[in-house]
Amino acid sequence: MEQITNLLAITLGAVLANNFIFSQFLGICPFLGVSKKVDTAVGMGVAVTFVMGLASAITWLVNLLLVQLGLEYMQTVAFILVIASLVQFIEMFLQKAMPTLYTALGVYLPLITTNCAVLGVALLNIQNNYNFIESVVYGITGGLGFLLAIVLFASIRERLVFAEYPKAFEGFPIALITAGLMALAFMGFSGLKIW
Amino acid sequence: MSNEVKTKEKVDMDPKYIIKLTVTLFVTCVIVAGLLGLVNSVTEGPIAAINKENTEKAIQEVLPDLEGSPATVELTAEMTAAASGAGATLTEAYESNGAHALKIVASGSQGNIEMMVGVDAEGVVTGVSIVSNSETSGIGSKVMNNENGVLDQFIGKSAADGTLSVGKNVDAISGATVSSRGVTTGVNAALAVAGVMG
Amino acid sequence: MNLKKQFMDGLLYQNPVLVQVLGMCSTMAITTSFFNGLGMGLAVTVILTLSNVIISAIRKIVPDKIRIAMFIVVIAGFVTMVDLFLQAFVPALAESLGVFIPLIVVNCIILGRAEAFSYKNGVVASFFDGVFQGIGYTLVLLAMCIIRELLGAGTFGGGLLAGGKGIQIIPSQFPAGMLTLPVGGFLVLGCLIAAMQWALSKSKK
Numbered sequence: 001m002e003q004i005t006n007l008l009a010i011t012l013g014a015v016l017a018n019n020f021i022f023s024q025f026l027g028i029c030p031f032l033g034v035s036k037k038v039d040t041a042v043g044m045g046v047a048v049t050f051v052m053g054l055a056s057a058i059t060w061l062v063n064l065l066l067v068q069l070g071l072e073y074m075q076t077v078a079f080i081l082v083i084a085s086l087v088q089f090i091e092m093f094l095q096k097a098m099p100t101l102y103t104a105l106g107v108y109l110p111l112i113t114t115n116c117a118v119l120g121v122a123l124l125n126i127q128n129n130y131n132f133i134e135s136v137v138y139g140i141t142g143g144l145g146f147l148l149a150i151v152l153f154a155s156i157r158e159r160l161v162f163a164e165y166p167k168a169f170e171g172f173p174i175a176l177i178t179a180g181l182m183a184l185a186f187m188g189f190s191g192l193k194i195w
Numbered sequence: 196m197s198n199e200v201k202t203k204e205k206v207d208m209d210p211k212y213i214i215k216l217t218v219t220l221f222v223t224c225v226i227v228a229g230l231l232g233l234v235n236s237v238t239e240g241p242i243a244a245i246n247k248e249n250t251e252k253a254i255q256e257v258l259p260d261l262e263g264s265p266a267t268v269e270l271t272a273e274m275t276a277a278a279s280g281a282g283a284t285l286t287e288a289y290e291s292n293g294a295h296a297l298k299i300v301a302s303g304s305q306g307n308i309e310m311m312v313g314v315d316a317e318g319v320v321t322g323v324s325i326v327s328n329s330e331t332s333g334i335g336s337k338v339m340n341n342e343n344g345v346l347d348q349f350i351g352k353s354a355a356d357g358t359l360s361v362g363k364n365v366d367a368i369s370g371a372t373v374s375s376r377g378v379t380t381g382v383n384a385a386l387a388v389a390g391v392m393g
Numbered sequence: 394m395n396l397k398k399q400f401m402d403g404l405l406y407q408n409p410v411l412v413q414v415l416g417m418c419s420t421m422a423i424t425t426s427f428f429n430g431l432g433m434g435l436a437v438t439v440i441l442t443l444s445n446v447i448i449s450a451i452r453k454i455v456p457d458k459i460r461i462a463m464f465i466v467v468i469a470g471f472v473t474m475v476d477l478f479l480q481a482f483v484p485a486l487a488e489s490l491g492v493f494i495p496l497i498v499v500n501c502i503i504l505g506r507a508e509a510f511s512y513k514n515g516v517v518a519s520f521f522d523g524v525f526q527g528i529g530y531t532l533v534l535l536a537m538c539i540i541r542e543l544l545g546a547g548t549f550g551g552g553l554l555a556g557g558k559g560i561q562i563i564p565s566q567f568p569a570g571m572l573t574l575p576v577g578g579f580l581v582l583g584c585l586i587a588a589m590q591w592a593l594s595k596s597k598k
Contacts, residue, residue, distance in 0.1 A: 180579030
């Protein structure tokens, strides 16, 4: 029972109170890059969630091995290689099994490798001393938080095109200001606790 | 772009080429691993020394009547269960003349708060020292820096005071309730662990 | 190889953060004190320069298909070295930068420069590219730090001056604490990029 409360706390934290984008600044590059349309945003969000969950699981096991061999200093290298290979396999799999999704995501799929959120969640799992289940849950819910953030943001950005603002703010600046206001809103969740 | 990938796939699926790719990558990894091993052997000593120094400093802060060096205590399932029952994690435990210094990790407002709590032989808190945190500077950091003695208020508390809770028997710094709650949870956990350690 | 052009590119016209819009995670996350900004800027500059040099040196023997993986391994290697070095010799910086030091591996700037420049240019040009892009990045970090710290907490030089607290320039009850929170990161960076876009469009006229 306590384990479930624990997992619920991790979930609430990852999606709302400590949202990966609005609180921890992990995953900003794709957040800004793929959020011009809601459908691509959803696709990217789902892909990232999947990768984050899988990566959390595999890197946790790899870390066990590293600790056994006394090679903790190889953590960063090992993790990023795992993530890069994972993304490569997913790419090949999607190309054969779901070619429409593959072409829709286009060049953004390999970019998941450099998504700070994926490597970030893998490192944070170890830093927070999570066990296997907690790590996978954190990975998946972190991805869900990213999905929530990017979809909300994309829906606003689609409408930003029709708004009026100073010329100098065109493109990324106005997007960042919008994201900042959203971050302010998400701060309201910081007092959320289960008990 | 997908057409390019398709033609390349057909040409390069030649097994010898794949082996060449794998070997190149493997060799690079080995070289990098070797260099890192070297750097690691150089930095291992200083890092361990710094960690030891930080821990000893924290222990001294929370056990003011400390005489000699504290002994490391191995964590038992009982101890870790006592801590998690109170909502925090026990990571290290030290003992000196019946008094205990416990390293607890509790969740704060912007991540985890790592603290050292000193509990004397009678189960009374003798000090709370923050080892590491990432609380908001200017808000949660006020709690971390013991402003208005917010950390000192725990000194003298014991299991007899019941479960400590912000608002009931613990004062928070206004605006930093979550950080204050985190520290309170940590102290509760420390008292619970000290209780089972005897 | 035009050093002056590379210098102006790194600082202004191709500034990694303000123009190329790369490396934003770290820019917004750690720019809450001067010490952080300076430390991170220097760390990234060192790693960027080293990896640029090595990647440029081995560019002829790296098979095209696995080049990204090779870049990542090289960059990860240097990042770990800097990480270990900081933990051993500048622990205060390692502590405050936290998980963002290993995250330098996926800092788009380093991978981006490897792909766009050092894979296609000589070692010396790549070296200077790394240095100048790194300086451009560091200057933006410092600008963000100074603005966020001054208007958010009223101090200057946090982490370095006045025994770590920074010189209190504006009394503590006036500044908008919000600027040191994530919100502030987004807003200040947005304004800086807007300022840069405005400046660049003016200079084109």
